[in-house]
Structures are given as structure tokens and as C-alpha cells.
Amino acid sequence: MRYMDKTIVGLSIAFVVLFCADFFMAEWVRFIGLQSLARGAVALGLLVLWRTGLVSFGHALYFGFGAYAAAMLTLIGYHDAFFLVFAGTLAAGVLAYLLGFLLRRYRAIFFALLNMAFSMILYGVIVKTEELGSTDGFSVLTPTFLGYAPKGEAVQTTLFIFTLVFTYIITVGVHLYMKTTLGGMSMAVRENEIRVEYLGYSAEKVIHVKYVFSGLVAGFGGAIMALAIGQVDPDSMANWTVSGEFVFITILSGIGNVGATYIGALVFELIRTYAFEYAPLFWQFILGGSLLAIIMFLPDGIWSLFGRLRRSDSSESSSSSNKAPSP
Amino acid sequence: MKMLKNSSRATLLATGLAAAMGATAMPASAAExxxxxxxxxxxxxxxxxxxxxxxxxxxxxxxxxxxxxxxxxxxxxxxxxxxxxxxxxxxxxxxxxxxxxxxxxxxxxxxxxxxxxxxxxxxxxxxxxxxxxxxxxxxxxxxxxxxxxxxxxxxxxxxxxxxxxHATADGVAEALYVKANMPDVKGYTGINQNYAWGQDSWRDFDLAMKQLMPSVPVSDKTQWPKIFSGQYGAEISALMLSKEPLVHSSLWGGDLEAFIFQGSARGLFRKKQLLFSVADTSVYRLGKKAPAGAILGARGPYGIFAANxxxxxxxxxxxxxxxxxxxxxxxxxxxxxxxxxxxxxxxxxxxxxxxxxxxxxxxxxxxxxxxxxxxxxxxxxxxxxxxxxxxTKHMIGVLEWDKEAGGPIMTKVTEFGPDCVMPPPGVNGTEWLKGGMKGAKC
Known part of the structure; x- marks a missing residue:
């Protein structure tokens, strides 16, 4: 029982509810849900980095790498979702492991922009490769699930459960990890790296581990996205604007809780969907405006709303007993 | 403890939101x-x-x-x-x-x-x-x-x-037009966007030219800017230096206009004969800045070609x-x-x-x-x-500025029948071009 806490209880309840809801959801809700889970997973990786004091403007690199790895496997005849997602995740993880040796030595804006530089290299390679459809990308066929080949709406229903199970495992895993010594090292590295070194830990190794993890989940998100949408292209998968969206979602969510990233991703998808529907000419403006509003009014993200609610709860109860006007 | 309590609230909110959305998700299609x-x-x-x-x-x-x-x-x-x-x-x-x-x-x-x-x-x-x-x-x-x-x-x-x-019709019509109007052309090159449309436009024009004018050499330094890149400095330099007098381009929209502005500033259109697949969209917008003397098409009988x-x-x-x-x-x-x-x-x-x-x-x-x-x-x-x-039928012509009317007009327009420029039913365009355009009714 020492691992049970309210976050895990909350995540588990959400898991069960969403699992059951999958069979009743309208198709478009499920579709938005799928995208939110995929993007939320990437933002989860960024959250881990952010807690370590690092912001990456280039995680579209791993997102795109995972997506293209999975999509390219479908070109040569592999269609099993388990294999595709596993391969996409692993490919991105290996890439993150290798680049990590260089990137773990940089901090702040250098870290952020080096990531972006690497992601734009991938972007450039894809754009120049006509076999991969250059800027057009290519279509990804419907996946199968261990021999089960769903048709029609069942494809998305199955994929949703598939994604839900894995994101649940990943999220709970991250939460538990953050409570271990190595996980707790995140904050320590952010606050005072030198002290961490004097305590006998290697800050670079701590960062490297987080970085590989963030690459893995970004690859996972990308592979899921490729299967969910059935199309990959460099502008939606590997461009710097995509990295920007992930940072957007992370800011939107705040770093208070692992579950927040999924709420942030959902809010992001909803804003985008509705802005696109009701303001086809100004949807980018609305998206940008809402980010600005979040930064100005909720600097700690949506998650801080819950903290505020809690505080106003307690202040209401205290003010009712003590009606003295504030000075 | 504070954080723990918050998390379950968030979950409730999230699942509530999801449930609410599921409930209200009826397609908004009006019956009639x-x-x-x-x-x-x-x-x-x-x-x-x-x-x-x-x-x-x-x-x-x-x-x-x-x-x-x-x-x-x-x-x-x-x-x-x-x-x-x-x-x-x-x-x-x-x-x-x-x-x-x-x-x-x-x-x-x-x-x-x-x-x-x-x-x-x-x-x-x-x-x-x-x-x-x-x-x-x-x-x-x-x-x-x-x-x-x-x-x-x-x-x-x-x-x-x-x-x-589709693009095959454009390529064939353009090549036919070049053969009829520029029989002595000394070679051709191209600037096309590096995506499906640009690649296919160039491929089909090139294949049609190889069939219709096999002795005319093609440049090995064709330019492939990215779609929506908007900056063509390097490409224009390369085109200015190339020895081929004819430049094929399927740039469209804002890319095309950026290319025209940057190209005319550097005298590209005085030096080279340009052939644009879809430049009709810009002739009214650019007015006198549109490159007079360029061969252009509208991918069929559309826009300025339909004026009369x-x-x-x-x-x-x-x-x-x-x-x-x-x-x-x-x-x-x-x-x-x-x-x-x-x-x-x-x-x-x-x-x-x-x-x-x-x-x-x-x-x-x-x-x-x-x-x-x-x-x-x-x-x-x-x-x-x-x-x-x-x-559909296809039209290609040369853009000129009509001083009397004060607007752009198309001159030397040639019309091509639908079965002249499109591959016959059931035939793959590339194979049709490579096989010598059999069955074309011109």
C-alpha cells in the first residue's frame, strides 16, 4: 500500500471511466481523446524535463521519429499495433539516448535550441526524401492488434483502449518514479546542480535518464498519432511548430501533477477544434490568445486552478467565521 | 497532502468533461x-x-x-x-x-x-x-x-x-505549345516545389518534352524549393547562371508571386523565357508587375482564358x-x-x-x-x-499587357482538346508519356 496515493487512485478512476466510456463515446470525441492521450504523453516527457529545470523546443524530433518509424514499418508490411508502437517508442528512445550524451551537457536556452536544431535536421531529411513523400508524407494503413483486424468504428475503439492502457501504465510509472530518490533528484538538479554533485550524484546522468525517458514517451505519442490519424507528414510531425505545441500544452497543464498533461492536451485539442470550427480565419489568433491568457492569469498552468479552488474553499470557511475586513 | 487531494479532483473534472462531451455529441446535420x-x-x-x-x-x-x-x-x-x-x-x-x-x-x-x-x-x-x-x-x-x-x-x-x-494534361499542353511556338529552343530547366504537385508537374512536362522534342537538352540542375518557402534568392541565382533559355515552373499562389517579385527585381524574366503552369491566378493581382511575355496556363479553360x-x-x-x-x-x-x-x-x-x-x-x-x-x-x-x-479542354498562351484596355490579356492562345492532353481512360499517365502518347486525339 505504500505506493498508493491519491494521484494513483485518481488516475485509476479516470482509466476505468474512460475505458468504459470508450464504448459509448461519439466518434469525434474518441478521436480528440486519442490525440489528447498521444500529445499528453509527449507533454509528460516534457514535464519530467521541466521539473529538472530544462525546456526542450525540439521534442517533435522524437515525436516525428516515432511516428515515421512506425509508419515506415507499415510500408514494408508490418501492421501489428503492438509491434509498431513498440518499435516507434524504442527508435525514439535510442535516438534520445545517443543525442543525450551531447545534450546533457547543456542547460537553459542552449539545451532548448540544440534540441530544436536536431529536430529541424530530421525535418529537413524528411522533406528532402521523395520516397517518404517529402512534404506530403504518406498514408498509414489501419493497424491490427495481435491478429485481430477491426473494421470501421472498431478500429478507433480498439486503438483508444490500446492507447489508454499504455498511457495509464506510463503515467503511473512516471508518478512512482518521481517519488524515488533518482526521481526526486529532478528538483535538486533544478535548484542546485553543484550540491547534487557534492552529494555524490551525477547531474548529467540524472538529466540523461530523464531525457531518454522523454524521448521514449514522445516516440510513443508519435507512433500512436500516426496510427490514429492514418497519415504522417513532416509539417504535422517534425516541424518546430509541433515542438511549440508540446511546450504550449506543458505550459497549459503546469507541472503540478502527471495527470495534468492529459487535461492540458485535451484543452488544447478542444480550443483548436472549436476555434477552427467557429473562426476559420482567426483560429491561430485564438490559439495564441489563449496561451497568452494562460501565461498571464494562470502562470502555473491549469493545474494551479485546483490549488486556487482549494484555497478559496478554505478562505471562505475562515472568512465566514471571522468577518473582519481585510486591511 | 495538498497535491494528493487535487489530483482526484482533476480526474473527476476530466472524466466529467469527457462524459458531458459524449452525451452532447449529436451530429449537427439539419434534416432537410x-x-x-x-x-x-x-x-x-x-x-x-x-x-x-x-x-x-x-x-x-x-x-x-x-x-x-x-x-x-x-x-x-x-x-x-x-x-x-x-x-x-x-x-x-x-x-x-x-x-x-x-x-x-x-x-x-x-x-x-x-x-x-x-x-x-x-x-x-x-x-x-x-x-x-x-x-x-x-x-x-x-x-x-x-x-x-x-x-x-x-x-x-x-x-x-x-x-x-491533372498535371499530365498541363505538362502535355505546355510541351505541345513549346514545340509549336519555340521550335528552336536550346534547352529547358525548371523550378518546382518539392512536393507531389511540383514533382509531378515537372516529371510530366519533362517526359512530354522528351517525346515531342527529343533533341532538346534538359538541365541537370533543376530547382526544388520547398512549398511555401517564399525565398528564392539561391534558386534565381542558379537559374540566371544556367544556359537553358526556357524555365518551366508550376509554382502557385503566394510562392509564385514571391518568385515573380524576386525574379523581376533581378531581371530573370528579361533573360529567360518563363513557362508557368498556374500563373493566371496572379495576373490581375500583380497587374503590370506580372511578367509580360511569359507563357502561362490556368490548368484548363479558366480565369483569364475564359474571359472571352x-x-x-x-x-x-x-x-x-x-x-x-x-x-x-x-x-x-x-x-x-x-x-x-x-x-x-x-x-x-x-x-x-x-x-x-x-x-x-x-x-x-x-x-x-x-x-x-x-x-x-x-x-x-x-x-x-x-x-x-x-x-476538359486545355489552353496555353502568352501574357501581355493591353495598354488600351489597361489590363492583362492572353495572346497567341492555343486550345487543346481533352483527349489530346489527358491520357486515355485506363492508361497510366507516366506510361502513356513514355510510350509516345498513343491514342492522343489532337
């Missing part, structure tokens, strides 16, 4: 309306010269269909599509294939769209085709040009149609469009309008065959397959790719 989604570029480099004129063209026709004010031959079939009013959902095509596929699903599942008439970019069309077939959604591409749609991506389409000729076509439908369209938007309609406007007319034609024909009752989707598809309907400027023959791909 036909919901027509019209995706076109409303933002970005594709918008001003192409996307917005296309939207305007579609709007003019949709409004006339709803009011029943279309002239002959559409004046006898009553208001709306088979009697039902069109509810147009016009939205932005920018953002790339993945975003558009996601949006396609959204429109079908969330807004209950009945049919799509739209998409400008070949890249978007290529991405949309598989999902349209998967979701069994009637989709009419009025514009996009890559032949791959019915030659590679889906060879047996059921739900996807394209109501204009005297039919009731064309005269009416030009007048209504000009009055409403204060500019003449360009290629994109014609092509989008033609796509909407295809829907009008198909629904009305299907309703007539159905005893006057509103037709089913399959009946509409059957009505459009293999048919011939009147486009704004010319008849459209849906007689390629199992009746899903159109063939």
Missing part, C-alpha cells in the same frame, strides 16, 4: 439540408492568390444554387441540391496533411457533413483520399493536380472524384463574381465553382432517376460517375479512372 464542407486555404501562402478566390467562386455558386438563380443549363432543376438547401461549412486547409485528415474526421463525425467539395493542395488530396474512402464520404476535389490520386493512391475509387484535368468564352453560364459567373468581389474570377474561382456544379448536377440527375425523391449517396455517386456536365467555361467529361477523373 445538405451539409457541404468546403476546405480551402484561408490562411498562409496559399490563401490570397488561390484559396480565397476559390472560396469566393464556391460561394457564388452555392448561393445561386440555394436561390435557384443559376442560368442555363442549370435553370430548370429548381433550388438547392435535389431540392434541399446547401449549408456550406467553409474552413481552412492549411496545416498539412495530418491536420487535414484529423479535421476531415472531425467534420464527418462531429458536424455531420454530407459531402466535401474542396482541397487545393495535391498534398492534402493525397492524404485525404484513403480516409474519404474509409469513411465512405462523397468527396469532390475541384483543383488539386497530382495524377497519383487515381494512379497510385486509389486505383478503384468509389467516393472520391476530381472535376478537372461567350456562354450564359460564363457571362453570368464573371459578372456576379466581378460585382461582388471587384476583381475578375481567376482559375481557382472557376475550378472551385466547377466542383460545386458537379454536386448540383449529380444530385439533380440522381433525384430525377429516383422519381423526384431525394437520392441516396450511392445514387449521387452513380449519377456523377462517367457523366458529362457543363462547367462554367467548358464541358467536363468524367470519363477517366472509372468515371471519377475529369478531362
Amino acid at each position: 439540408m445538405v451539409v457541404m464542407a468546403v476546405p480551402t486555404f484561408l490562411t498562409g501562402a496559399g490563401a490570397p492568390a488561390f484559396g480565397v478566390p476559390a472560396r469566393n467562386g464556391a460561394e457564388v455558386i452555392i448561393e445561386a444554387i440555394n436561390k435557384g438563380t443559376l442560368p442555363a443549363p442549370y435553370d430548370k432543376s429548381g433550388k438547392g441540391l435535389a431540392g434541399r438547401q446547401i449549408k456550406a461549412v467553409i474552413y481552412d486547409e492549411s496545416g498539412g496533411g495530418v491536420k487535414q485528415v484529423a479535421e476531415f474526421r472531425n467534420k464527418v463525425q462531429k458536424q455531420g457533413v454530407d459531402l466535401f467539395v474542396g482541397y487545393i493542395s495535391s498534398g492534402t488530396c493525397a492524404a485525404i483520399t484513403p480516409v474519404a474512402e474509409e469513411l465512405k464520404m462523397l468527396t469532390i476535389f475541384p483543383i488539386c493536380g497530382t495524377p497519383r490520386i487515381f494512379e497510385e493512391i486509389n486505383k478503384t475509387p468509389k467516393y472520391v472524384f476530381r472535376t478537372m484535368g 468564352i461567350d456562354t450564359p453560364l460564363n457571362n453570368w459567373f464573371r459578372k456576379v463574381y466581378q460585382d461582388r468581389y471587384s476583381v475578375p474570377p481567376v482559375g481557382g474561382s472557376y475550378q472551385a465553382a466547377q466542383g460545386v456544379l458537379a454536386a448540383k448536377f449529380a444530385y439533380d440527375k440522381a433525384a430525377a432517376a429516383n422519381g423526384g425523391k431525394f437520392p441516396s449517396k450511392d445514387q449521387v455517386i452513380a449519377a456523377l460517375e462517367g457523366s458529362t456536365f457543363q462547367g462554367i467555361a467548358a464541358p467536363v467529361h468524367m470519363n477517366r479512372s472509372n468515371g471519377h477523373q475529369a478531362a
Whole structure:
């Protein structure tokens, strides 16, 4: 029982509810849900980095790498979702492991922009490769699930459960990890790296581990996205604007809780969907405006709303007993 | 403890939100309306010269269909599509294939769209085709040009149609024009965007040239800028230095205009003979800045090429469009309008065959397959790719500035029949070109 806490209880309840809801959801809700889970997973990786004091403007690199790895496997005849997602995740993880040796030595804006530089290299390679459809990308066929080949709406229903199970495992895993010594090292590295070194830990190794993890989940998100949408292209998968969206979602969510990233991703998808529907000419403006509003009014993200609610709860109860006007 | 309590609240909120959305998610389709989604570029480099004129063209026709004010031959079939009013959902095509596929699903599942008439970019069309077939959604591409749609991506389409000729027709018409008007040309090169449309445009022009003028050398340094890049400094330098006098380009929209501005500043158009596949969209916008003397096309009898076509439908369209938007309609406007007319034609024909009752989707598809309907400027023959791909006549000419009228005009225009420039039914375009264009009726 020492691992049970309210976050895990909350995540588990959400898991069960969403699992059951999958069979009743309208198709478009499920579709938005799928995208939110995929993007939320990437933002989860960024959250881990952010807690370590690092912001990456280039995680579209791993997102795109995972997506293209999975999509390219479908070109040569592999269609099993388990294999595709596993391969996409692993490919991105290996890439993150290798680049990590260089990137773990940089901090702040250098870290952020080096990531972006690497992601734009991938972007450039894809754009120049006509076999991969250059800027057009290519279509990804419907996946199968261990021999089960769903048709029609069942494809998305199955994929949703598939994604839900894995994101649940990943999220709970991250939460538990953050409570271990190595996980707790995140904050320590952010606050005072030198002290961490004097305590006998290697800050670079701590960062490297987080970085590989963030690459893995970004690859996972990308592979899921490729299967969910059935199309990959460099502008939606590997461009710097995509990295920007992930940072957007992370800011939107705040770093208070692992579950927040999924709420942030959902809010992001909803804003985008509705802005696109009701303001086809100004949807980018609305998206940008809402980010600005979040930064100005909720600097700690949506998650801080819950903290505020809690505080106003307690202040209401205290003010009712003590009606003295504030000075 | 504080954080722990918060987390369960968040979960409640999230699941509540999800549940609420599931409950309210009814398709918004009105019973007696036909919901027509019209995706076109409303933002970005594709918008001003192409996307917005296309939207305007579609709007003019949709409004006339709803009011029943279309002239002959559409004046006898009553208001709306088979009697039902069109509810147009016009939205932005920018953002790339993945975003558009996601949006396609959204429109079908969330807004209950009945049919799509739209998409400008070949890249978007290529991405949309598989999902349209998967979701069994009637989709009419009025514009996009890559032949791959019915030659590679889906060879047996059921739900996807394209109501204009594709890049092969442009390449063949251009090569025929060059052969007739520049018999002594010393070589050719090209600048095309590095995506489906640019690659296919160049490939087909090059293959047609190799057949028609096999002795003319081609440059090995053709330029491939990225779509929507907007900066062509390096490419222009390379073109200025190349020895080939003829430059083929399928740049379109904002890219084309940027290229023209940057090229004329450096004297490219004085030094080289330019051949533009889709430059008609910019001749009115650029006015005197448009490169006079350039060979250009509008991918068929559209825009400035239709200025003198005297039919009731064309005269009416030009007048209504000009009055409403204060500019003449360009290629994109014609092509989008033609796509909407295809829907009008198909629904009305299907309703007539159905005893006057509103037709089913399959009946509409059957009505459009293999048919011939009147486009704004010319008849459209849906007689390629199992009746899903159109063939129309094609026109190429030289742009000049008419001092007396104070506007651009096309001179030395040559017209090509549909069976002269499009590969015959059932024949792959590339193979047709490589095999010497057998069966072409010119």
C-alpha cells in the first residue's frame, strides 16, 4: 500500500471511466481523446524535463521519429499495433539516448535550441526524401492488434483502449518514479546542480535518464498519432511548430501533477477544434490568445486552478467565521 | 497532502468533461439540408492568390444554387441540391496533411457533413483520399493536380472524384505549345516545389518534352524549393547562371508571386523565357508587375482564358463574381465553382432517376460517375479512372499587357482538346508519356 496515493487512485478512476466510456463515446470525441492521450504523453516527457529545470523546443524530433518509424514499418508490411508502437517508442528512445550524451551537457536556452536544431535536421531529411513523400508524407494503413483486424468504428475503439492502457501504465510509472530518490533528484538538479554533485550524484546522468525517458514517451505519442490519424507528414510531425505545441500544452497543464498533461492536451485539442470550427480565419489568433491568457492569469498552468479552488474553499470557511475586513 | 487531494479532483473534472462531451455529441446535420464542407486555404501562402478566390467562386455558386438563380443549363432543376438547401461549412486547409485528415474526421463525425467539395493542395488530396474512402464520404476535389490520386493512391475509387484535368494534361499542353511556338529552343530547366504537385508537374512536362522534342537538352540542375518557402534568392541565382533559355515552373499562389517579385527585381524574366503552369491566378493581382511575355496556363479553360468564352453560364459567373468581389474570377474561382456544379448536377440527375425523391449517396455517386456536365467555361467529361477523373479542354498562351484596355490579356492562345492532353481512360499517365502518347486525339 505504500505506493498508493491519491494521484494513483485518481488516475485509476479516470482509466476505468474512460475505458468504459470508450464504448459509448461519439466518434469525434474518441478521436480528440486519442490525440489528447498521444500529445499528453509527449507533454509528460516534457514535464519530467521541466521539473529538472530544462525546456526542450525540439521534442517533435522524437515525436516525428516515432511516428515515421512506425509508419515506415507499415510500408514494408508490418501492421501489428503492438509491434509498431513498440518499435516507434524504442527508435525514439535510442535516438534520445545517443543525442543525450551531447545534450546533457547543456542547460537553459542552449539545451532548448540544440534540441530544436536536431529536430529541424530530421525535418529537413524528411522533406528532402521523395520516397517518404517529402512534404506530403504518406498514408498509414489501419493497424491490427495481435491478429485481430477491426473494421470501421472498431478500429478507433480498439486503438483508444490500446492507447489508454499504455498511457495509464506510463503515467503511473512516471508518478512512482518521481517519488524515488533518482526521481526526486529532478528538483535538486533544478535548484542546485553543484550540491547534487557534492552529494555524490551525477547531474548529467540524472538529466540523461530523464531525457531518454522523454524521448521514449514522445516516440510513443508519435507512433500512436500516426496510427490514429492514418497519415504522417513532416509539417504535422517534425516541424518546430509541433515542438511549440508540446511546450504550449506543458505550459497549459503546469507541472503540478502527471495527470495534468492529459487535461492540458485535451484543452488544447478542444480550443483548436472549436476555434477552427467557429473562426476559420482567426483560429491561430485564438490559439495564441489563449496561451497568452494562460501565461498571464494562470502562470502555473491549469493545474494551479485546483490549488486556487482549494484555497478559496478554505478562505471562505475562515472568512465566514471571522468577518473582519481585510486591511 | 495538498497535491494528493487535487489530483482526484482533476480526474473527476476530466472524466466529467469527457462524459458531458459524449452525451452532447449529436451530429449537427439539419434534416432537410445538405451539409457541404468546403476546405480551402484561408490562411498562409496559399490563401490570397488561390484559396480565397476559390472560396469566393464556391460561394457564388452555392448561393445561386440555394436561390435557384443559376442560368442555363442549370435553370430548370429548381433550388438547392435535389431540392434541399446547401449549408456550406467553409474552413481552412492549411496545416498539412495530418491536420487535414484529423479535421476531415472531425467534420464527418462531429458536424455531420454530407459531402466535401474542396482541397487545393495535391498534398492534402493525397492524404485525404484513403480516409474519404474509409469513411465512405462523397468527396469532390475541384483543383488539386497530382495524377497519383487515381494512379497510385486509389486505383478503384468509389467516393472520391476530381472535376478537372491533372498535371499530365498541363505538362502535355505546355510541351505541345513549346514545340509549336519555340521550335528552336536550346534547352529547358525548371523550378518546382518539392512536393507531389511540383514533382509531378515537372516529371510530366519533362517526359512530354522528351517525346515531342527529343533533341532538346534538359538541365541537370533543376530547382526544388520547398512549398511555401517564399525565398528564392539561391534558386534565381542558379537559374540566371544556367544556359537553358526556357524555365518551366508550376509554382502557385503566394510562392509564385514571391518568385515573380524576386525574379523581376533581378531581371530573370528579361533573360529567360518563363513557362508557368498556374500563373493566371496572379495576373490581375500583380497587374503590370506580372511578367509580360511569359507563357502561362490556368490548368484548363479558366480565369483569364475564359474571359472571352461567350456562354450564359460564363457571362453570368464573371459578372456576379466581378460585382461582388471587384476583381475578375481567376482559375481557382472557376475550378472551385466547377466542383460545386458537379454536386448540383449529380444530385439533380440522381433525384430525377429516383422519381423526384431525394437520392441516396450511392445514387449521387452513380449519377456523377462517367457523366458529362457543363462547367462554367467548358464541358467536363468524367470519363477517366472509372468515371471519377475529369478531362476538359486545355489552353496555353502568352501574357501581355493591353495598354488600351489597361489590363492583362492572353495572346497567341492555343486550345487543346481533352483527349489530346489527358491520357486515355485506363492508361497510366507516366506510361502513356513514355510510350509516345498513343491514342492522343489532337
